[in-house]
Amino acid sequence: MGKIGITELVLILTIALVIFGPSKLPAIGKSIGLAIGEFKNSANKISEDIMTSTDDEKKDEKKSE
Numbered sequence: 001m002g003k004i005g006i007t008e009l010v011l012i013l014t015i016a017l018v019i020f021g022p023s024k025l026p027a028i029g030k031s032i033g034l035a036i037g038e039f040k041n042s043a044n045k046i047s048e049d050i051m052t053s054t055d056d057e058k059k060d061e062k063k064s065e
Contacts, residue, residue, distance in 0.1 A: 004012075021058060 016028075017025060
């Protein structure tokens with residue numbers, strides 16, 4: 001159920017073209033791409049912060065032993 005086939009993708013793009021028009025689609029695509037990029041960067045930063053704090057906790061445990 002989570003997969004989108006070629007037919008569904010073409011249908012979605014056709015509806016978007018009718019609703020927004022050909023002049024707005026590139027701007028919408030660009031803003032969606034930027035939003036996805038920012039989300040990925042934030043997710044990666046959070047992951048790095050978690051890994052760093054986990055590593056710091058492990059080092060503190062070794063020092064206290």
